[in-house]
Amino acid sequence: MENTLINFIQLFQPIPAPDQTVITSFFEPGSFKEGDYLFRGGKTCNDLFFVCSGIVRIVVINEKGVEVTHFFVKENHLCTILSSFNNQIPADESILAASDTEVLAITRSRLLTLYKELPYMKEVIDRITQQRLLDKIRTRNSYLGNDSATRYKIFLEQEPDIARRVPLKDIASYLGITPQSLSRIRKNGK
Amino acid sequence: MENTLINFIQLFQPIPAPDQTVITSFFEPGSFKEGDYLFRGGKTCNDLFFVCSGIVRIVVINEKGVEVTHFFVKENHLCTILSSFNNQIPADESILAASDTEVLAITRSRLLTLYKELPYMKEVIDRITQQRLLDKIRTRNSYLGNDSATRYKIFLEQEPDIARRVPLKDIASYLGITPQSLSRIRKNGK
DNA sequence: ATTGTTTTTTACCATTTGGTAAGCCCTCAC
DNA sequence: GTGAGGGCTTACCAAATGGTAAAAAACAAT
Numbered sequence: 001m002e003n004t005l006i007n008f009i010q011l012f013q014p015i016p017a018p019d020q021t022v023i024t025s026f027f028e029p030g031s032f033k034e035g036d037y038l039f040r041g042g043k044t045c046n047d048l049f050f051v052c053s054g055i056v057r058i059v060v061i062n063e064k065g066v067e068v069t070h071f072f073v074k075e076n077h078l079c080t081i082l083s084s085f086n087n088q089i090p091a092d093e094s095i096l097a098a099s100d101t102e103v104l105a106i107t108r109s110r111l112l113t114l115y116k117e118l119p120y121m122k123e124v125i126d127r128i129t130q131q132r133l134l135d136k137i138r139t140r141n142s143y144l145g146n147d148s149a150t151r152y153k154i155f156l157e158q159e160p161d162i163a164r165r166v167p168l169k170d171i172a173s174y175l176g177i178t179p180q181s182l183s184r185i186r187k188n189g190k
Numbered sequence: 191m192e193n194t195l196i197n198f199i200q201l202f203q204p205i206p207a208p209d210q211t212v213i214t215s216f217f218e219p220g221s222f223k224e225g226d227y228l229f230r231g232g233k234t235c236n237d238l239f240f241v242c243s244g245i246v247r248i249v250v251i252n253e254k255g256v257e258v259t260h261f262f263v264k265e266n267h268l269c270t271i272l273s274s275f276n277n278q279i280p281a282d283e284s285i286l287a288a289s290d291t292e293v294l295a296i297t298r299s300r301l302l303t304l305y306k307e308l309p310y311m312k313e314v315i316d317r318i319t320q321q322r323l324l325d326k327i328r329t330r331n332s333y334l335g336n337d338s339a340t341r342y343k344i345f346l347e348q349e350p351d352i353a354r355r356v357p358l359k360d361i362a363s364y365l366g367i368t369p370q371s372l373s374r375i376r377k378n379g380k
Numbered sequence: 381a382t383t384g385t386t387t388t389t390t391a392c393c394a395t396t397t398g399g400t401a402a403g404c405c406c407t408c409a410c
Numbered sequence: 411g412t413g414a415g416g417g418c419t420t421a422c423c424a425a426a427t428g429g430t431a432a433a434a435a436a437c438a439a440t
Contacts, residue, residue: 060331062335062336068335086320130319130320130323133323133324133327134273136327137327140331141250141260144260145363145366176334176335
């Protein structure tokens with residue numbers, strides 16, 4: 001499990017073997033069942049997760065009490081509520097397991113300690129983070145100006161594995177349509 | 191005009207007076223009429239703009255040939271196509287003046303030279319950039335799961351000045367609705 | 381002022397999507 | 411096996427939105 005984390009980081013920056021041990025020692029493994037909360041909105045998010053297996057979703061409850069899925073994050077990606085984690089302010093989003101999920105977690109204070117020990121890591125994590133933010137924006141932008149059926153088609157193309165692995169209702173909430181409509185779209189393409 | 195740039199940067203980091211002169215000397219002023227292109231998609235975006243006055247919008251033409259507005263950027267904010275600018279790859283988005291606009295522009299190569307002269311500037315620009323990316327994501331997320339009338343209401347609350355200063359059709363394209371529908375919503379709130 | 385162009389408004393109808401409700405299917409606990 | 415609960419599907423109708431078209435309004439250029 002620790003290997004997947006190191007392999008992931010090394011996509012962006014080679015890590016000397018001794019540093020690899022240091023880095024993994026900072027992370028704690030965790031395990032969640034589908035539907036479990038990794039983090040509940042309302043508090044400050046002090047954890048940075050690396051998803052080793054499974055899929056999580058970033059969720060808010062809107063004014064009407066409807067659950068809205070902002071993003072999915074699957075294995076081999078970092079996940080936190082960045083605005084909360086960075087600025088130490090309460091988050092309105094929650095992190096939920098969309099399937100059974102295993103993670104490696106590091107708290108903010110331990111991350112800062114890690115940065116002290118291995119200063120180059122801050123730049124690496126920041127670079128990864130920026131790339132991921134751009135990906136999120138690009139993904140969301142790709143849905144703009146399209147009707148429900150087209151958005152679903154785009155989603156299938158961009159995230160075929162997520163489409164297979166999470167419940168229909170979660171995909172519907174992600175695409176901004178009702179589960180009934182998505183079911184209809186699945187059936188006859190409109 | 192150069193003052194607004196320095197004031198903006200100083201919201202994030204104090205800049206010593208001599209450095210202020212260095213920084214501004216790297217930027218070139220530019221002026222655009224409503225409808226002008228600041229940058230045309232298809233090429234690599236080599237400019238980072240600081241919008242001194244006016245409003246620009248980030249736009250793509252989708253498969254159906256319909257223009258979709260991804261974001262508005264108003265005065266006192268940086269603007270570029272970051273994925274293109276950073277990774278030196280062609281951009282699919284364009285930057286258009288949504289009103290008469292004045293900017294200060296710096297090319298990527300000159301920005302890298304600036305970083306050589308004032309190394310702390312990279313961290314500052316990166317921090318500003320990350321904050322803006324988070325803002326963009328938060329803004330877009332706030333529209334998710336809402337109908338057209340609600341999205342327009344949210345837009346009015348979040349960006350009252352942009353709502354006043356850009357054409358209705360641009361707002362419609364930003365909110366993912368037709369100009370006719372937005373006109374109807376304006377009239378009777380639904 | 382006049383003309384030409386673009387944007388906005390309005391109207392009408394077609395299509396899409398939402399909301400309600402019911403039934404089905406699958407899983408899990410007993 | 412049986413029953414309960416949740417998720418998915420289907421059907422039906424109401425509401426929202428899109429598309430076409432035409433008129434009105436705003437704006438720009440001459």
